[in-house]
Amino acid sequence: MSDSITLGANGELVVPRSPVIPIIVGDGVGPDLWAATRPILDGAAAKSGHGPIDWLEVPAGEIAHKTTGEYLPKSTLDALRQYRVSLKGPLGTPVGGGIRSLNVAIRKELDLYACIRPVEWTPGAPSPVKSPEKVNMVIFRENTEDVYAGLEWPAGSPEAEALIGFAGEKFGAKMRPGSAVGLKPMSEFGSKRLIRLAMKWALERQAPSLTLVHKGNIMKYTEGAFRAWGYELAEAEFGGQTVTEAASQPGDKRLIIKDRIADNMFMQTLLRPDEYSVLAMPNLNGDYLSDALAAQIGGLGMAPGANVGDGLAVFEATHGTAPKYAGQDKVNPCSLIFSGAFMLEYLGWADAAGLIRRAVAQTLADKIVTYDLARQMGGLPPVSTSAFGKAVVERL
Numbered sequence: 207m208s209d210s211i212t213l214g215a216n217g218e219l220v221v222p223r224s225p226v227i228p229i230i231v232g233d234g235v236g237p238d239l240w241a242a243t244r245p246i247l248d249g250a251a252a253k254s255g256h257g258p259i260d261w262l263e264v265p266a267g268e269i270a271h272k273t274t275g276e277y278l279p280k281s282t283l284d285a286l287r288q289y290r291v292s293l294k295g296p297l298g299t300p301v302g303g304g305i306r307s308l309n310v311a312i313r314k315e316l317d318l319y320a321c322i323r324p325v326e327w328t329p330g331a332p333s334p335v336k337s338p339e340k341v342n343m344v345i346f347r348e349n350t351e352d353v354y355a356g357l358e359w360p361a362g363s364p365e366a367e368a369l370i371g372f373a374g375e376k377f378g379a380k381m382r383p384g385s386a387v388g389l390k391p392m393s394e395f396g397s398k399r400l401i402r403l404a405m406k407w408a409l410e411r412q413a414p415s416l417t418l419v420h421k422g423n424i425m426k427y428t429e430g431a432f433r434a435w436g437y438e439l440a441e442a443e444f445g446g447q448t449v450t451e452a453a454s455q456p457g458d459k460r461l462i463i464k465d466r467i468a469d470n471m472f473m474q475t476l477l478r479p480d481e482y483s484v485l486a487m488p489n490l491n492g493d494y495l496s497d498a499l500a501a502q503i504g505g506l507g508m509a510p511g512a513n514v515g516d517g518l519a520v521f522e523a524t525h526g527t528a529p530k531y532a533g534q535d536k537v538n539p540c541s542l543i544f545s546g547a548f549m550l551e552y553l554g555w556a557d558a559a560g561l562i563r564r565a566v567a568q569t570l571a572d573k574i575v576t577y578d579l580a581r582q583m584g585g586l587p588p589v590s591t592s593a594f595g596k597a598v599v600e601r602l
């Protein structure tokens with residue numbers, strides 16, 4: 207009989223043998239991706255003695271709007287909260303609706319403050335870099351503050367004009383009249399809880415280093431504070447287990463805390479990727495770096511992700527709805543497959559996740575790939591989403 211995932215006394219997940227897991231299938235290519243992914247997750251769970259998973263399909267996006275008149279029904283948010291761990295396909299942003307983005311709305315409603323993106327190359331996948339096997343990083347990106355807080359006003363609006371006037375009068379801050387204005391709030395609370403999660407993750411997995419990625423040389427009181435709060439947190443809460451890069455000696459087994467300015471970090475991830483492991487960063491840096499790193503492992507179609515809060519997590523393909531391919535059974539399902547594998551690992555089913563990763567690698571090694579990888583592999587004949595999914599199931 208299936209049951210809900212609950213929280214233990216120390217806030218840890220208690221996962222029943224057969225958990226109920228909500229699934230948002232998503233818009234656009236979402237239904238194609240889910241049809242290919244579900245048998246892989248079910249098959250891997252069964253083969254490693256877990257499950258069966260009781261998938262609970264909950265509506266969101268276009269499908270929900272057609273049936274309920276709402277893009278994000280309250281019953282869906284309630285289910286994501288109640289069952290704690292969920293999987294999600296891509297959701298389009300309603301044009302002209304009152305919602306800025308459904309994905310952002312879910313993150314805000316559930317306070318999923320960390321976007322986690324593991325970036326690891328799968329053998330057999332094409333890559334634009336010479337040594338993709340050196341790429342193995344996990345990005346922790348702050349989800350609720352910085353420029354994604356949505357605090358911006360159009361050029362010439364009364365709000366923008368009032369802010370320009372206020373800042374000029376009170377602080378002598380000069381802004382050209384008629385400018386658009388945006389705010390970039392970053393708090394100690396928001397930064398530290400993200401960095402804390404990343405540090406715990408790194409320590410639990412015995413990662414060699416954690417790098418704070420910031421633009422503090424220019425934005426001293428926002429991005430610079432993120433860096434300072436990171437070092438402060440490491441010393442105050444993880445003092446015995448961490449050491450700064452400057453103080454570390456060769457052979458030190460403690461987690462090394464480094465920091466890098468964001469522009470340099472883009473170069474580092476291309477030239478010296480094996481020197482980096484867990485990365486913690488504010489929102490906008492994380493937004494850019496996540497996709498740049500995804501390119502190194504074959505593109506967005508290969509990149510898994512999760513949005514995580516305290517005791518709640520929504521795993522999701524990192525790309526959008528790819529509307530031009532909707533219903534064509536064409537796109538790469540690996541992003542959702544790997545997000546599902548990442549979710550199984552989060553549930554404590556690392557054996558099932560490992561089976562999936564090996565089966566996908568074997569499928570790629572057999573040169574069975576969708577169009578996006580095929581075009582990077584000298585024009586191999588591509589297979590459909592469903593054929594790729596079947597090939598992975600056969601190799602589990």
Ligand code: NAP
Nearest residue numbers: 296297298299309506507524525526527528529537538578
């Ligand atoms: P997109 O849906 O991510 O697609 C951009 C391009 O990425 C596609 O045209 C395709 O490239 C490639 N791509 C995406 N998914 C792929 C897959 N599974 N396999 C292979 N290639 C894949 O971005 P968009 O067109 O800018 O956004 C469309 C809608 O999605 C918007 O409404 C946006 O708001 C929303 N969105 C949602 C999420 C989310 O749900 N988390 C994230 C981003 C965007 P080629 O054209 O080169 O084949």
